[in-house]
Amino acid sequence: MARTAGSNGQETASRIDDVALSLFAQKGYAAVSMREIAREVGVQAGALYNYSPNKQDLLARLMSEHMDDLLEAWHKENQDNFSPIDALKAFVLFHIRYHVSRPDHVFISYMELRNLEPDNFKKIEALRRQYEQELKLILERGQKDASFNIADVHVAAMAILAQLTGVTTWYRAKGRLSQTTIEDIYIQLVCQSVGVHS
Incomplete structure (x- = not known):
């Protein structure tokens, strides 16, 4: 630009x-x-x-910067020495906290993908796959050491991401439950979905 x-x-x-x-x-x-x-x-x-x-360049840049910032922020949070269970919990907390504070970014990142021109779509999809891969790596480690009971890592990752990202569509800061309570509930839901009951 x-x-x-x-x-x-x-x-x-x-x-x-x-x-x-x-x-x-x-x-x-x-x-x-x-x-x-x-x-x-x-x-x-x-x-x-x-x-x-042009407007297309503006949209693509907004999406790209959002994904770059997201990946950078996660890499600062992620700890290689975490167990798969602790890493998954950390991912849940990170994803909710990061996205709840950026609802407009989340909205256009999902709803406006259809308006990206082919080359821009490929670039954004590549960044999205990088983020998805971060979760898949956690799930694969947990599957390998039997921390998790997962039939398919890809399907589990997509389901978890959809569940977590959906928080931004209904969460309100002045709602019935605090964000901390919602985070705790989501940690429990996600852990149970991969066979962890704790």
């Missing part, structure tokens, strides 16, 4: 990303125009193209 040099340029670039993310999540990618993004940011429509050549 071409960016204007200097702090103002960086602030504008960040503002464009924030506004685009919010609008895509609220209205859907197809319903948002570059002109609307520019208006919300407070710049001329033509100036927007100094930061992003």
Whole structure:
């Protein structure tokens, strides 16, 4: 992405990303125009193209940066010396905490995949597979040492990810249960799904 040099340029670039993310999540990618993004940011429509050549590039970048940040954050959390059970619990906590704080990112990462052009889709799918593989590695270790009872690692990983990511669609900070309580429930549910009862 071409960016204007200097702090103002960086602030504008960040503002464009924030506004685009919010609008895509609220209205859907197809319903948002570059002109609307520019208006919300407070710049001329033509100036927007100094930061992003087109709307597709903007969507792809938002998704890519989300996945890059997610992978980087998990690698900082993950501990190689964790047992498979402890690693799985850590993954559950990490996934919920990371995604609950970023509902707009989660929404467009799943709902707007269909609007990515083929090359961009391949790039985002590759990043998604990297994250999926992190969970699969935990499940494979647990399957190998008999910590887990899993019929198929891939199916188990996809089911767990769908279950965890779904929290962002209904969780509310002022809801009946605290986030900590929900995390504890999900740890129990995920552990039970792989044959761990503790």
